[in-house]
Amino acid sequence: MNKFLLATDGSDDSKKAVVSARKMLEAFPKATLTAVYVTDNLTTLPPGMIIPQEMDEAEKNYVSELEKKLFAELKGLEDRVTFLNAKGNPVQTICRIADKEKADLIIIGSHGRGAINRLLIGSVSHGVLHHTAIPVLVAR
Incomplete structure (x- = not known):
């Protein structure tokens, strides 16, 4: 293994993924890591109107x-880590960058949501698992 991609959002569940990424880098001394935080660049307004959203100062x-x-x-x-802030749909963007x-x-990381919540609000980890051919390590 030469290259890892870490999807992070700063949550406690995401911190577990950082721990796993560290272990992988330690186990593979020549490997590199690209860490990515995806900013969803769309805001949905009722009733289903979508507008592009600029990153505000707080998010920066x-x-x-x-x-x-x-x-x-x-x-x-x-020295083996690169950080990216990308815009777009998190699942699609993570898969594209990988x-x-x-x-x-x-x-x-996984928020550990059940099937009902996943159906209602979706899950980035679940989406990535099902939209990439690259192996995925879900840290919980």
């Missing part, structure tokens, strides 16, 4: 803090 600060925390959690491995980066493994 969140992304910056997320990047700092990620590098702190991966201290000692920073393909583009030729990732050997996607590492993602």
